[in-house]
Amino acid sequence: MNVQISPAAITPTVIAPPAPRNLQETGLSMVMMRDILLKTMFRMNVDLVTQISRVVCLPVTAVQELVDMARGQRLLEATGTLHATSGNEMGYQLTDAGKARALDALAQSEYYGAMPVPLEDYAAQVKRQSVRNMKLTRDQLLTGMGHLILPEDLIGNLGPAVGSGRSILMYGPPGNGKSSISNGIRDSLGDKIFIPRAVEYSGQVITVYDPIVHSAAEEISDDPNSLRKTSNRFDQRYVYCQRPSVITGGELTLDMLDLNYNSVARTYTAPLQMKSNGGIFIVDDLGRQADPPQKLVNRWIVPLEESRDILQLQSGEKFTVPFDTLVIFSTNFHPNEIFDGAALRRIFFKIKIDGPNQENFLKIFAMVARKKKMPIDQAAILHLLKNKYPTINNNYANYQPVFLIDQMIAVCEFEGIPYQMSPELIDRAWANMFVKNEAIAR
Incomplete structure (x- = not known):
């Protein structure tokens, strides 16, 4: 259900990614955009520019430019009929050459739909909405923890830890609310950011937006009686979401922190920590995973210290992505039992969660x-x-x-x-x- 939202509804503290006004401003190659257009029309059976615009998440003018280019290459043709129910809009269909090109492109990658965002543009947006830019107050944290009864000094210890956007280790005896406190921290974040549907690097598409992890805000639509349009104020290749939270427990394995490649569809899915950029990553029950805690923290030494992660494509090519997430480790073990001194130095805050008096x-x-x-x-x-x-x-x-x-x-x-x-x-x-x-x- 669409609701009307005023321009003020978009979080004022987060700068929205501007909508591209033409194909050049997307930052993508013309060949990639053309092939995604053809694959999308082939798989989804859409034939109107307005329909295609909504699916590939580009403005109508940019899509029309792309359609005209494909027509010039004889990959698309006008159907010759106007759609009376769509404002007399002309329909388009794939030619035989267009179908052949779509099938060839699908053989290379099954990805279709929303155009991806170049990695460098995504990195710039992550920086604009960094979790470390948040100004968390005591009242906000207390509101997030409103359902919990906590020792008086705990909020004073948690506040600076959360506000810094640095890593936190919560430890103590089981059953004393470490998981509930982690969820309370998540609830206190409050504001919204922009998550890309997919990111492009070196011609490869990596899907990022995940409805299981990301909670989309209400869709923005325009008031038909208003002269000021708001719904296209930001790049529709992004989804306006609550700050994400990824919660893992004993099921976490090291390979879940790498790019997930689907060999059948020949597509990539972002790892958990990339999906949590701008939000929090909670590792619950640390010490219960198949991989030892020391090994998990060793995997994150560079990300925790340098705010960047290194991923690898199937080809073996490595590249850098932003690491902008508040990592919260929660364990029932004493830290000295599961970490060496070097690992503990990488975790910025250590907070003991004791039982109540x-x-x-x-x-x-x-x-x-x-x-x-x-x-x-x-x-x-x-x-x-x-x-x-x-x-x-x-x-x-x-x-x-x-x-x-x-x-x-x-x-x-x-x-x-x-x-x-x-x-x-x-x-x-x-x-x-x-x-x-x-x-x-x-």
Whole structure:
């Protein structure tokens, strides 16, 4: 659904990439653009310049220039009929020579659709909207963390780390909200940037925009009664998106940080860190991956220090791309167990995330109980604090209130009784939170 957005709706802090006024301003070779045009018309069966314009993401005037060039080469021909439903617009179709050229181009690469952005233009846009240019305030970070109860000094430590756009290592015992804090940081970023649909380097097309990673903003359309047009104020080869966030866990492998080449379609897909440019890259559960943490950080030594990454084409040719992402590592291991000193120096901020004290634990417990409509029982709380937690040296964790209350809810629903809390139900819930160390006969 298209909505009307005023010119002010485009983030004022991010300079939009200007729309190319002609084919020369696209920065692409005429042969590449012509072949993408032919492949697109062949695969998508579009025949009107306005339709083609929307698909290849170029202005109508530039597309008409491209169509006229292809007609001059006898690759396209006018159909000879006007489309009454499209403002009497002339239709075009591939000639036999055009179909042969389209098939030949598809044999080299199956890519069609949106014209790519030259790598150097993409690098310039990344610099204009760099995550390091953000001015994150305490209020913004608190808003992103609004659903969390955190120690007072944690925001003070996180704020400078996030605002710097440098790498962060969060470590501490499991179940204390490191993943939730990472997501809160993502939510606090707030503004929007421009993500290219695809990037071109050395004649190769690398797709970047990924609907799974990138959250597109509402599509901009013009008010038909307005004299000022806004929808084409930026290059349509880009998608206006929330700052991206890539979240990976134990499934992360080193090859996911390289270009992904599809040998059947003969196309490239950008690696995860390139898709996260301008946003954040969260490596959750560091230490659970098949590749050791030291090896993962070694792969990022140059990117973390120089804000550039090195990728390689199938031909073996290497090239440089921007690395402009806030990398957040989250681990349950002590950093000295998984990194050497050199690796730790590359990670700019190290922040320990401890479990809550008893006061914050009770606040979290009350908040979760209220959210889940579980009445608080004073006797049950006292039983929990005086009889249960001393058995684990009063080691509170953020996950425990949710776990205990969900356990009691499950019992109440099974027994067919109203939600309630009691010392007996606390005991039953507690029994499922830990496993007794004992020998099992086999």
